[in-house]
Amino acid sequence: QKEVEQDPGPLSVPEGAIVSLNCTYSNSAFQYFMWYRQYSRKGPELLMYTYSSGNKEDGRFTAQVDKSSKYISLFIRDSQPSDSATYLCAMTRGGAQKLVFGQGTRLTINP
């Protein structure tokens, strides 16, 4: 069993839709959670960084963490074609511990 599971998709939705991306994890020691967006031929871009259960909002993006269920989500509101990319979840135990990544979900927003 992988430490972090993420549905690889692909996921295709119409412009303006609400997108939900999800990851589950098995290691309860993970304390810090990140979501990255990666465009083709580019490095991962940090979108959200959270470390407590609950919601964190930044513009059209909301990160949700449920540590009791070992489940994290990223919601994208009013999705735009420019949001088309691969989204990766990542988590760490904290300090200088390494990141463990999900497989990434390829998202396409159709105009």
Added chain:
Amino acid sequence: SAVISQKPSRDICQRGTSLTIQCQVDSQVTMMFWYRQQPGQSLTLIATANQGSEATYESGFVIDKFPISRPNLTFSTLTVSNMSPEDSSIYLCSVLDRGLGAFFGQGTRLTVV
């Protein structure tokens, strides 16, 4: 947030040769990380580089194949040695910015022919 510059951005290399990738950060950081991303795959950690000490390699990666230097707190290099087509990947360096998360360079796209 930390700004990371990687060079080269891409290269095409002959099998059996070596390539050194450079990573420069705009602030001093204790630890730098090197990742590999194979085509269509997620990121896999190669090694963690501390300034002034030997890098720590993950299972499946060895120093002879991926030697790393970390001469100061803003710079690191990763060398991919004796390359084969299986080494064709994107190589990424990363730093942790405490309280802000982990940041990545734009990556080096390596093709071995």
